[in-house]
Amino acid sequence: MMNFYMAYQPIIDFFLIAVGLGYSQQIALKAGVFSIATAGFAAIGAYTSAILVTRYGIHPMISVFAAAAMGILASWILSLPLARLRGAFQAIATLAFVQVVIALLLYFSGFTGGALGIINIPRVVNTGWLLLAVGVTMYVVWSLNRSKVGRVFGALREDDSVAASLGIPIQGYYTLAFILSGVIGAVFGGMRSLYVFNIEPVDFGFAAMVASLTVVVLGGRNTLLGPIAGALIMAILPEIARPLAENRGILNGVILILVITFLPNGVGHELVYWLRRRFRRPSAATLGRTVTKGGANVSAH
Amino acid sequence: MLLQQILNGTVSGAVYALFALGFTLIFGVQKLLNLAHGAIFMAGAFIAYYATINGLPFWFAVVLAVIATGLVSIVTDFVAFRQLRKQGHAEFAAIVTSLGVDLILMNIAQQVSRTQVLSFPFGTFPVEFYRGFGMRISLLQIVILVLVVILVAALYWYIHRTSFGRQIRAVSSNETTSALLGVSSQSVYLQTFFIAGALAGLAGVLIGLQFNSIHFMMGEPFLLQAFVVVVIGGLGSLMGAVLAALFIGIVQSLTIAYLSSELSIAIIFTLLFVTLLFFPNGFFGKADTFARGSRR
Amino acid sequence: MKKSRILGSAAVLALMSASVASAAEYRVIVLQSLTGPAAFIGAAFADGARLAEAQINASGVLGAGNTLSVEYADDATDRTQTMSLIARYAADPSVLAILGPTSGAVAVAGAASANEMQVPVMTTSNTMDVLHAGPWSFILTQPPQVTIPYIADYAAQVAGVENCTLIGIRENEAYVTLQNTFEESLRAQGVNIVGVEQIGIQDSDFAALSTKVASQDQDCVFVSAPASQAANVIVQLRQAGLDPEVRIFGHNSLASPQFVERGGAAVEGVTFIADWVPGGYDDNSRAFDAAFTTQFGRAPDNWNAIGFGGLTIMADALSRAGDAPTRESMRDALAATSGVAVPAGQGLYALDAERVPRVGMSVLTVQGGAFVLAPR
Missing domain, CATH: 3.40.50.2300 (Response regulator)
Known part of the structure; x- marks a missing residue:
């Protein structure tokens, strides 16, 4: 068992980081903000931590809090223009944000190390710290889901004009969701940089952006289990596909298409749904849902 | 040098336009971002390359590539978007499924090319330069410009002057209503994806020829570029996409020439951001409610 | 390998014929970016290494009948996978050394992991940071x-x-x-x-x-x-x-x-x-050029030659790492590399006192x- 842990520890740790970034991505989608800015927040957090620790000798713990503060600041500033946009336009705007962050990291090479990035970052984050961070994040998201804020997020996602007509200050809630996304992304970005020894701008490019989005879409956009299920699939997929060697891209692609097409609410959602049906006392409500499964899926959005 | 740089930018922009037209067409009709568009563009260059080195005449290789990428694009629609359309709420999911198609196509291309950078054999297209007004222009650059003008005009005519075009426009503005009026959305999707794919494929061949480089990841920078073009041009506006593509090509050229090549990406994407902020419908888009207001 | 260790005592060896020791199979991992952006290095490197593997096993340079068992692993130019794979192979005691990862920051991160887990890695990269990470990490190409x-x-x-x-x-x-x-x-x-x-x-x-x-x-x-x-x-x-x-x-x-x-x-x-002069410039490099062209149907490039040289250097270290090589003896043998004939640079590869590769350039x-x- 110990040997198993040793051999698979990086997979477990990277899985936990992916879960964290997944929550950053999910919380924005949950409130109907189609942001793919998580990679950009992670970059800001990672560079904040790495620069503070390696150049100014700041304690790593404090550097992660500084990363969180930077995440809040960046997401708050970004939320101002974003609030004026909707849907795919938000996606394109946040994509532009990530591209600008990377271009600037490359340009200000005196401060950020340019393409070389930042090296010799001490590895102080381990599985325990990551578990703690994921636990705290999950607790926050869980309590949010149960609170009024969670219900408002749901309403915004469904139809923001209805929410507005009910007198809900929708702008404030959009901003809140986006700042939460920013702070979670920056914290896990910062922790990642304290785990991987060195960081460089390409770590946070198009691929990273797509990875966080994929985790959430695969796992489920609305359930607490979503990022965990999604990150699990993404962690296991390369391992399953390894014997295919150079044809792995094809398998990755096929699985993405199949899961999205046939489990449109995500694997995590289906799992929760299946567990409920299995273990709950069948009440009239759940019976009704079983019968009209297709309809239930649509109304769950 | 200024005139030469504007010319350079215009040629680059013309090819961006070919790429972005298909992308904006699909977005206009479907409201979906097709991330596989870059891979389809790449496929065009690959097909033409392998046809050429296997002895087919170049003009035939181009026609073959254009038809084949049109078909690949239809298959992409079938695999990635068709199911999602039936389910509704496809915005998020379409990004992931089209990414899946992107991964598959890139993987195949990487295998076929053994990760090598390819280029058309020397002499595939005559290298000739003309001088005037202190500028140099190659025969290929002239051909690209003329071809783009013809294609854009043809597409404009097709969309705005034919009954097929009216169907496309009807479906893009309201699928349900147009279905009630007897428009087959299926045939509209087939046409849209074929045209989009064929344009991307042609752009791939031209880029491969002009810049001497065919590579399995060559589509990615163009895809990012297309986002910018589409936003600045205004979604659904074909003329907007063309003007925006030329504008971006020229801005990029001038940035490299007079500021710094390092800054060109930051400038382009900042431009995108500013446009979204102050002109969410783009500079040339119709004042519809795509960008602002309720999503559905 | 276990079997060879038991049989490895001098007394037994003296009695047995050489063929008994043929059970020895030395396991080395070629961990490269076979896919993804760095594949133009990694995939070419692996092709060179495949040719070297065949030649090493045919030549008997590791002692009569001993074989080099090479596994080719792909990290897809993805740091997550690099670190996962190094941890996996480090936990497998039969792995003696890793030839990889490919280059850049991935190599630096890989070097840090390898030193933590005490498994020798020889990265394709040329950054001194890999050497600074500790005694278990080496660079194959000259900085x-x-x-x-x-x-x-x-x-x-x-x-x-x-x-x-x-x-x-x-x-x-x-x-x-x-x-x-x-x-x-x-x-x-x-x-x-x-x-x-x-x-x-x-x-x-x-x-x-x-x-x-x-x-x-x-x-x-x-x-x-x-x-x-x-x-x-x-x-x-x-x-x-x-x-x-x-x-x-x-x-x-x-x-x-x-x-x-x-x-x-x-x-x-x-x-x-x-590092590589196309067509070769001496007997060794010309032979490599001919063999590669025969096997792959195209002329080798720089990375093919470096991959070939990389596995040759590994085999040389194995041949000097004792009858029952361990990770420690492999590390020390690699550090003492000197005068290995490779089809690159000026032809003879050595590591200096700071473990910096010296093979020259044309x-x-x-x-x-x-x-x-x-x-x-």
């Missing part, structure tokens, strides 16, 4: 401060250039370091740097850049990019009307058949350094579509 002086001195002293423009890709750490070292070296020799232009690794449109550079006043252009992209930059520079008198220089990435294939007449006279130029040693 820029060893290689770049060959070309910088040639440019400044032999060609006598005075004003140089640098063009290089910005995202890849190895290329950036090479370019920076060249720039420093030229400045130190009093050469004026006209400008530094950056390009993206996936770019192919250099029209604007070429027009700008062609309009500047310089007698030297240095291009730091992979072979086909560099050829493409040079073709477009020529098309934009670059003065034919301007000398063009590059580093070892240009030593690939692709450079001439893509560049054609435009790359005539371009001068660069190389200065080549393109003449009549072929690479020849540059005139002095």
Whole structure:
């Protein structure tokens, strides 16, 4: 068992980081903000931590809090223009944000190390710290889901004009969701940089952006289990596909298409749904849902 | 040098336009971002390359590539978007499924090319330069410009002057209503994806020829570029996409020439951001409610 | 391997014929980026290593009947997978050493992991940070401060250039370091740097850049990019009307058949350094060229030669690591590498006291579509 842990520890740790970034991505989608800015927040957090620790000798713990503060600041500033946009336009705007962050990291090479990035970052984050961070994040998201804020997020996602007509200050809630996304992304970005020894701008490019989005879409956009299920699939997929060697891209692609097409609410959602049906006392409500499964899926959005 | 740089930018922009037209067409009709568009563009260059080195005449290789990428694009629609359309709420999911198609196509291309950078054999297209007004222009650059003008005009005519075009426009503005009026959305999707794919494929061949480089990841920078073009041009506006593509090509050229090549990406994407902020419908888009207001 | 250890005592060996020891199978992992952006290095490296594996096992260099068992692992140019794979192979006691990961920051991260888990890794990279990470991590290729002086001195002293423009890709750490070292070296020799232009690794449109550079006043252009992209930059520079008198220089990435294939007449006279001289320059390298061409149906490039050399160096260390090699003995044997014949550089590979590779470089130029040693 110990040997198993040793051999698979990086997979477990990277899985936990992916879960964290997944929550950053999910919380924005949950409130109907189609942001793919998580990679950009992670970059800001990672560079904040790495620069503070390696150049100014700041304690790593404090550097992660500084990363969180930077995440809040960046997401708050970004939320101002974003609030004026909707849907795919938000996606394109946040994509532009990530591209600008990377271009600037490359340009200000005196401060950020340019393409070389930042090296010799001490590895102080381990599985325990990551578990703690994921636990705290999950607790926050869980309590949010149960609170009024969670219900408002749901309403915004469904139809923001209805929410507005009910007198809900929708702008404030959009901003809140986006700042939460920013702070979670920056914290896990910062922790990642304290785990991987060195960081460089390409770590946070198009691929990273797509990875966080994929985790959430695969796992489920609305359930607490979503990022965990999604990150699990993404962690296991390369391992399953390894014997295919150079044809792995094809398998990755096929699985993405199949899961999205046939489990449109995500694997995590289906799992929760299946567990409920299995273990709950069948009440009239759940019976009704079983019968009209297709309809239930649509109304769950 | 200024005139030469504007010319350079215009040629680059013309090819961006070919790429972005298909992308904006699909977005206009479907409201979906097709991330596989870059891979389809790449496929065009690959097909033409392998046809050429296997002895087919170049003009035939181009026609073959254009038809084949049109078909690949239809298959992409079938695999990635068709199911999602039936389910509704496809915005998020379409990004992931089209990414899946992107991964598959890139993987195949990487295998076929053994990760090598390819280029058309020397002499595939005559290298000739003309001088005037202190500028140099190659025969290929002239051909690209003329071809783009013809294609854009043809597409404009097709969309705005034919009954097929009216169907496309009807479906893009309201699928349900147009279905009630007897428009087959299926045939509209087939046409849209074929045209989009064929344009991307042609752009791939031209880029491969002009810049001497065919590579399995060559589509990615163009895809990012297309986002910018589409936003600045205004979604659904074909003329907007063309003007925006030329504008971006020229801005990029001038940035490299007079500021710094390092800054060109930051400038382009900042431009995108500013446009979204102050002109969410783009500079040339119709004042519809795509960008602002309720999503559905 | 366990069996060989039991049988390995002198008494038993003295009685047994050599064929009994044939049970020994030495396990080495070639961990490279076979897919993803760095595949142009990793996949070529692996092909070279495959040829070396076949030759090592056919030659019996590891002792009669002993075999080298190589597993080829792909990290897809993804750091997550690199670190996962190193941890996995480190936890498998039968793995003696890892040849990889490919390059750049992934190699630095891999080196840190390898030192933590005490498994020897020899990365393809050339950054000194890998060596600084600890005694278990090695670099296979010579760092820029060893290689770049060959070309910088040639440019400044032999060609006598005075004003140089640098063009290089910005995202890849190895290329950036090479370019920076060249720039420093030229400045130190009093050469004026006209400008530094950056390009993206996936770019192919250099029209604007070429027009700008062609309009500047310089007698030297240095291009730091992979072979086909560099050829493409040079073709477009020529098309934009670059003065034919301007000398063009590059580093070892240009030593690939692709450079001439893509560049054609435009790359005539371009001068660069190389680990690998196409076609070979001595018996050993010519034999490698012939064998590779037979097996893969194309001429080898720089990375093929380095991959071949990498596994040859591993096998050499194995042959010196004792009857029952361990990770410790492999580490020490690798550190003591000296005088190994490889088809690269000046032909004999050694690590110096700081474990920095020394194999030399050749200065080549393109003449009549072929690479020849540059005139002095």
